[in-house]
């Protein structure tokens with residue numbers, strides 16, 4: 001009985017840790033230049049400034065880490081950036097650390 005409780009607690013803790021940083025496999029410093037190069041110009045043409053308003057506007061579309069990953073995947077494909085999954089993870093880590101702050 002105690003053993004089962006211990007397992008449950010351990011699993012719970014692991015789940016909490018995993019969700020504390022949803023893009024722990026990405027490096028924000030590697031993500032920034034990728035997004036600057038392949039993504040910002042189009043967002044700037046829509047929102048002006050440095051384009052970051054697309055991520056910070058009050059009615060932004062992305063509401064979770066899963067949606068952020070999906071959106072980056074779709075924009076990667078649509079824009080022809082040609083990123084590998086690791087590069088998508090870097091950009092996700094960068095956008096999350098800078099704008100979205102999903103846990």
Ligand code: HEC
Nearest residue numbers: 038039042043054055060061062071072075076079081091
């Ligand atoms: C050709 C134009 C274009 C390019 C290039 C582009 N995007 Fe987008 N992006 C859009 C549009 C349009 C939207 C959706 C705006 C809306 O639905 O209101 C969007 C929305 C987003 C959002 C969601 C913002 C929100 O509302 O929370 C993210 C994240 C995003 N783009 C990431 C990227 C990334 C990463 C790249 C580079 C691979 C990229 N975009 C390249 C046009 C572009």
